[in-house]
Amino acid sequence: MEPVEINAGAYYLRQLRADRHLDDRAALMEAFADPEHRRYVLNYRLRTLDEATEYVALRTAQWSCDERCSWAVAEPTTGRLLGEVGLRDLDLKFDTAEASVWTHPTERGKGVASTALSAALRYGFGGLGLQEISYRHEESNVVSASVAAKCGFTCVGPERTPAPTGEPLIKWTRQA
Incomplete structure (x- = not known):
C-alpha cells in the first residue's frame, strides 16, 4: 500500500522522512x-544517525508490504516531528490491527497523542475497512490509558503474557 497523508486538524500525519527537504532523524534520536x-x-534504539536512517527506511518498507501504516505526527507549517502514530500488525484479511503512538518529550501534555491516534483510527476504520483495532500498554503507563479512553477504546484488562519489562500489559479494543 502507498503511504497517505492525513489532516489531523492541529497536526498532520505524514510519512517519516530523511531527505534534503525534511529530515526527522535528529528528532527521532x-x-x-x-x-x-x-x-x-x-524494541528500538536510535543512538546514531545510521540507526535513525534504518528506522525511517523500516517504516517505509512496512507501508509497502501492508504490514504497518506509520505516520510522523507533524506541525503543519514547519513539518517538525512531534511524535509517531501507527497501525501495526495489520491483518487485512481479518480486518484487524494494533494501534501505537508516542510523543516527542517536548510535546507531551498537549493532546498530540490523542489527536493523532484519533486520526489514525478514522483512517483504519474508514480507509482500510478495519473492524477491530487493539491498543496495549504497560499497567504503569497511565498516560497511555488516558489516551486509549479519550480515543474511544474499551479496556479489556490484563493480558496473560506480560510486557517485555515484566510489567502487566493492559489491552484495550475498539470496534468499527
Missing part, C-alpha cells in the same frame, strides 16, 4: 534518548 520513552519503547 532525541525522542528515543528520553528516559521516559525508553521505559516503554524497548
